[in-house]
Amino acid sequence: MNTAGKYSAIASFVTYVKALEALDPRSFPDEYAEHSDRIRELKPFLRAHGILDVMEIKNPEVAALIGV
Numbered sequence: 001m002n003t004a005g006k007y008s009a010i011a012s013f014v015t016y017v018k019a020l021e022a023l024d025p026r027s028f029p030d031e032y033a034e035h036s037d038r039i040r041e042l043k044p045f046l047r048a049h050g051i052l053d054v055m056e057i058k059n060p061e062v063a064a065l066i067g068v
Contacts, residue, residue, distance in 0.1 A: 009045035012038070017062050039065050 016038045025032040043066040046052050057063040 009042055009049065010051060013042045013046060013051075016042070017059065020062065021059065036065055043067070 016035045020032065020035040020039065023032045023035065039062060043052075046055075046066070052066070052068055057066070057068055
């Protein structure tokens with residue numbers, strides 16, 4: 001089992017979410033869009049490892065990005 005990929009996806013997800021939450025989308029639209037794209041790209045990895053089955057996404061914007 002490739003556990004490194006699972007931990008990498010989780011770490012990346014948390015990193016991008018924290019960065020996204022710190023950005024004002026009106027002041028930094030390009031950076032906000034880039035972080036949003038990275039978060040959406042991680043959804044298949046989070047789903048494949050069952051992370052979204054046991055983790056509640058509290059930020060409604062992030063939840064909408066990944067469709068949970």
